[in-house]
Amino acid sequence: AKAEGRNTLRFFEKGMDEPLQARQALKMELRRGLIQGEFELVYQPLMDLHENKVAAFEALLRWRHPGRGLISPAEFIPIAEDTGLIVPMGEWVLHEACREAAKWPGPVGVAVNLSPVQFRKQGLVDTVAAALAASGLAPHRLELEITESVLLQNSDANLAELHALRAVGVRIAMDDFGTGYSSLGYLRSFPFDKIKIDRSFVSDLPDDPQSTAIIRAVMALGRNLGITTLAEGVESARQLAALRTEGCDMVQGYFFGEPMAAGDVEQMLQQSPRI
């Protein structure tokens, strides 16, 4: 019985240790990968439904791991956030995205995702300004995407940070709109340029009356507040048609293009595709 107890205990300890060890290992791997330049950005088009063409690209992070292949951000961003590595990683993303976008024709913009952890660290405004200066990208062509968790935590300081970013001339979008606790309150506390409606509200269009009602209400909200509306995760012509009917300003999703390598962006822009 004693031996069994010990085995049970050992099993338990092993079960507790393993995820921690795996996390620890991944953290070391992340740091190594960042130093060795294994991260890259892919870009997904954001389509303007009034002009019927590409307006911008969202930069999305990928890790090209030597042994494990391409790793999605859902796997490593949480660990990068826990360990603080998201700060140098995010700085690299800003510089890289601005450098790339500066090669694109004039009006085409770039959207960059910011982690709430980047707000807690001093110097975000300086980092953004430095990325713009180094690349020569006009500030209004950079859009920063934040989730409402930025305003949830440490809200006064983060709100001040958002205003300081706005003063640099960049645009601010609220990402994943509708998925959090009180998106509406945040629209009152900060004048966002754009709301990105989460794809969970788009996936059941046009057949689900609840989704249609929510989309309709969000479109009215955007119109009345003077905020650009963008629907994420558009995968079909029927979803697109429904969003047009409801007056959505912009769309993004596999229907228009999956995230692509930087070289493919330049090619796409040369062809200047219309919707």
Ligand code: C2E
């Ligand atoms: P997100 O900001 O909501 O980005 C949109 C995600 O939806 C992307 O996943 C994109 O590939 C995916 N997507 C686009 N169109 C469709 C569609 O039609 N259908 C479906 N099912 N999915 C679509 P991805 O690239 O795996 O990124 C996941 C998340 O990781 C992002 O969600 C964002 O929160 C985070 N992330 C990505 N890059 C960065 C980064 O540079 N910094 C930070 N802090 N977070 C990042």
Ligand code: CA
């Ligand atoms: Ca985003």
Ligand code: CA
């Ligand atoms: Ca999103």
Ligand code: CA
């Ligand atoms: Ca998301």
